[in-house]
Amino acid sequence: MEAAFEVFSKLEEPTGAEEDWRYVEYNLPFSRLAPVGEPGSPVPPGPFVGAIEATSGKALIVDGTVVESSSDQLVVRRLVDIEPERLLNRVPVDHNKLAAAHAAFAHDGLFLDVPEGAVVENPFLIDLQGVTPGAASFPHISVRVGERAEASVIVVYRSAPGESLLMVPQIHLELGQGANLRFLSLQNLDHAATTVTHQRVVLGRDATARIGEVGLGGDFARLDLAVELEGDGSSAETVGLYFGEGTQTLDYRMVIRHAGKHTSSDVFLKGAVEDESQSVFTGLLRIEKDAVGTSTFETNRNLVLSEGAKANSVPNLEILCDDVVCGHGSSVGPPDEESLYYLQSRGLPLPTAERLLIKGFFQEVIDRLPIGGMEEPIADEVFRRFVAHQSEGQVA
Amino acid sequence: MNPALSVKGLTASIASKEILNGLDLEVPFGEVHAIMGPNGSGKSTLCHVLTGKEGYEVAGSALLDGVEILDLPVDERARLGLLQSFQYPTEVPGVRLRDFVYEAAVAHGVSPEEAEARIDKEAARFGVERFLDRSLNDDLSGGEKKRSEIFQMAVLRPKMALLDEIDSGLDIDAVRQVAEAVEEMRSPEMGTLMITHYSRILRYMTPDRIHVMIDGRIVDSGERELADELEAGGYESVRQRLGLTRPAVAAERRPSEFFTETPFDV
Ligand SMILES: Nc1ncnc2c1ncn2[C@@H]1O[C@H](COP(=O)(O)OP(=O)(O)O)[C@@H](O)[C@H]1O
Ligand SMILES: [Mg+2]
Numbered sequence: 001m002e003a004a005f006e007v008f009s010k011l012e013e014p015t016g017a018e019e020d021w022r023y024v025e026y027n028l029p030f031s032r033l034a035p036v037g038e039p040g041s042p043v044p045p046g047p048f049v050g051a052i053e054a055t056s057g058k059a060l061i062v063d064g065t066v067v068e069s070s071s072d073q074l075v076v077r078r079l080v081d082i083e084p085e086r087l088l089n090r091v092p093v094d095h096n097k098l099a100a101a102h103a104a105f106a107h108d109g110l111f112l113d114v115p116e117g118a119v120v121e122n123p124f125l126i127d128l129q130g131v132t133p134g135a136a137s138f139p140h141i142s143v144r145v146g147e148r149a150e151a152s153v154i155v156v157y158r159s160a161p162g163e164s165l166l167m168v169p170q171i172h173l174e175l176g177q178g179a180n181l182r183f184l185s186l187q188n189l190d191h192a193a194t195t196v197t198h199q200r201v202v203l204g205r206d207a208t209a210r211i212g213e214v215g216l217g218g219d220f221a222r223l224d225l226a227v228e229l230e231g232d233g234s235s236a237e238t239v240g241l242y243f244g245e246g247t248q249t250l251d252y253r254m255v256i257r258h259a260g261k262h263t264s265s266d267v268f269l270k271g272a273v274e275d276e277s278q279s280v281f282t283g284l285l286r287i288e289k290d291a292v293g294t295s296t297f298e299t300n301r302n303l304v305l306s307e308g309a310k311a312n313s314v315p316n317l318e319i320l321c322d323d324v325v326c327g328h329g330s331s332v333g334p335p336d337e338e339s340l341y342y343l344q345s346r347g348l349p350l351p352t353a354e355r356l357l358i359k360g361f362f363q364e365v366i367d368r369l370p371i372g373g374m375e376e377p378i379a380d381e382v383f384r385r386f387v388a389h390q391s392e393g394q395v396a
Numbered sequence: 397m398n399p400a401l402s403v404k405g406l407t408a409s410i411a412s413k414e415i416l417n418g419l420d421l422e423v424p425f426g427e428v429h430a431i432m433g434p435n436g437s438g439k440s441t442l443c444h445v446l447t448g449k450e451g452y453e454v455a456g457s458a459l460l461d462g463v464e465i466l467d468l469p470v471d472e473r474a475r476l477g478l479l480q481s482f483q484y485p486t487e488v489p490g491v492r493l494r495d496f497v498y499e500a501a502v503a504h505g506v507s508p509e510e511a512e513a514r515i516d517k518e519a520a521r522f523g524v525e526r527f528l529d530r531s532l533n534d535d536l537s538g539g540e541k542k543r544s545e546i547f548q549m550a551v552l553r554p555k556m557a558l559l560d561e562i563d564s565g566l567d568i569d570a571v572r573q574v575a576e577a578v579e580e581m582r583s584p585e586m587g588t589l590m591i592t593h594y595s596r597i598l599r600y601m602t603p604d605r606i607h608v609m610i611d612g613r614i615v616d617s618g619e620r621e622l623a624d625e626l627e628a629g630g631y632e633s634v635r636q637r638l639g640l641t642r643p644a645v646a647a648e649r650r651p652s653e654f655f656t657e658t659p660f661d662v
Contacts, residue, residue, distance in 0.1 A: 342486035345447050346500040346548060347474035356499060360490030360531070367490075 004103035040131035064137035079109035109140025116146035145179040152182035175207035182370035189217035205231030210370035213240030229263035244277030262293035273309035398462035400587025406456035417612035433609030477555030481545035538565035563597040575600035
């Protein structure tokens with residue numbers, strides 16, 4: 001930690017000119033914030049946490065401290081109780097100022113161990129909260145899925161209403177040989193909160209990860225995700241949706257790295273921006289020299305619903321191997337005119353046609369989320385945002 | 397009684413190119429009319445102008461059961477009872493056919509219970525159950541798309557049906573099925589306009605009247621014998637009989653369009 005603090009102190013705060021900040025303004029409330037020690041009082045359960053009935057265990061993390069955790073099927077530990085070398089951490093301390101801050105200031109965290117061969121049906125639910133006004137918190141979550149084990153994990157991000165605060169989580173998911181993990185993250189922070197999450201997924205041989213990312217909250221919310229397909233025959237699917245309103249910035253940075261042989265990946269991400277909000281997607285598919293038989297796809301579709309809103313979509317490929325099947329598609333634009341015309345030609349008024357189109361646009365993602373149970377509140381929230389916006393007569 | 401559709405002096409241009417050229421047409425309730433015309437003669441444009449698609453400069457008149465529709469928005473025309481079956485139905489990911497046609501029926505003033513009952517009945521009748529709960533037109537064969545269009549029509553029960561090339565892209569069995577479906581939908585409450593450039597669908601159905609459309613106008617109308625003339629001598633025969641010269645723009649057309657000049661099913 002002391003070494004990490006040194007790295008943190010030495011690293012310059014970004015100026016905004018870095019590649020990382022090319023599409024968004026750098027404006028993190030860093031200097032105004034202080035790390036918190038004692039967790040504040042948690043916010044009551046909302047529609048998302050409430051939607052999950054059967055779980056294999058639960059944890060409540062508030063301001064970076066694990067306040068509660070229990071499971072009858074998984075081994076749950078707090079990070080303070082385990083030796084640091086047992087931890088998998090693929091985020092280098094000097095990855096950036098925030099990663100260094102995490103390494104320096106994270107004082108607690110959750111370690112989930114799914115024992116070899118265990119098949120855990122119900123999801124483990126992590127309620128990840130930031131509540132102390134003006135605080136910076138550094139929650140840490142590590143999940144290790146043993147050989148041939150199966151598990152699912154949900155993380156719901158929430159924060160105290162109206163409070164400006166910073167949350168810098170790290171989430172590490174490690175899959176052993178033949179392991180199977182379904183992971184769903186639902187970022188529903190208050191619009192005053194800021195978050196930068198570093199998430200790493202490392203897959204062993206024949207492991208399968210299905211990852212879902214839903215982004216609704218935050219003033220500025222970034223996900224820095226890297227999926228490392230290291231084991232031969234491993235596969236990872238990442239599906240996600242985001243919907244920006246007001247002045248939100250929803251920012252997705254993904255790197256999918258194929259290193260093992262015969263690995264496959266699929267990224268399917270859809271978003272909408274309205275009002276003055278903006279979104280960023282940069283997705284790098286990197287295929288290493290020895291990764292023969294790789295199959296990889298990446299799709300990012302964006303609906304721009306207001307003149308003042310903006311979506312950036314930047315798919316990227318780095319292919320060092322010949323024997324690959326690879327495809328990517330990206331689009332940014334208003335709702336499709338032809339589709340609206342078709343829907344209206346059957347008698348639907350324009351607002352109804354637009355609603356149906358938006359619903360359908362996101363339904364494709366919702367249907368593919370890795371863990372069921374939250375489809376309805378997600379669809380409702382997306383729909384609510386669009387309808388509220390539509391009734392202000394602001395559709396582009 | 398008003399005709400289902402009455403079109404007079406209809407002109408339409410897009411990007412200052414005149415496509416419809418003073419078109420007159422009348423389809424009474426209870427009748428099925430066919431419009432036959434070569435590729436590029438303006439058949440789809442006619443359908444879209446009547447449906448109300450944006451982007452055309454339009455003049456003239458089109459009465460739907462006596463009501464002028466050319467100034468109305470697309471959805472209002474549909475609710476008044478005009479329905480086009482698209483030559484290329486649009487794929488709409490994530491919107492289920494069932495939900496869509498239900499919303500459309502409710503927008504037409506059909507009660508929710510009645511809408512559901514119609515959907516179940518017509519889905520069975522036109523064999524669309526397999527894709528009723530899938531995305532609109534997504535991943536469907538040509539024939540399935542056309543069946544989906546006819547199914548929607550059967551649920552929404554328009555006063556005037558515009559069927560744009562409902563027979564194209566189908567194998568011969570599918571063409572026969574579609575023809576039978578169109579005949580089956582025939583009703584005293586509806587007029588039907590069947591648009592095609594092949595005469596083969598007319599082997600399986602009997603339109604009350606056949607119109608030939610060339611260069612944005614109806615140049616001739618008749619009955620069965622007109623279809624026979626087209627089947628024997630192509631549009632060239634009609635052109636020669638009426639003393640129509642080929643338009644100068646013909647040279648601009650792609651070669652592939654010439655091959656479909658003859659209405660034969662090759
Ligand atoms: N959007 C458009 N812009 C310019 N020209 C068009 C457009 N749509 C159709 N046309 C032209 O209008 C003519 C008639 O087209 P269309 O109505 O599709 O004919 P048909 O359905 O009889 O094959 C063609 O020459 C076509 O190229
Ligand atoms: Mg056409």
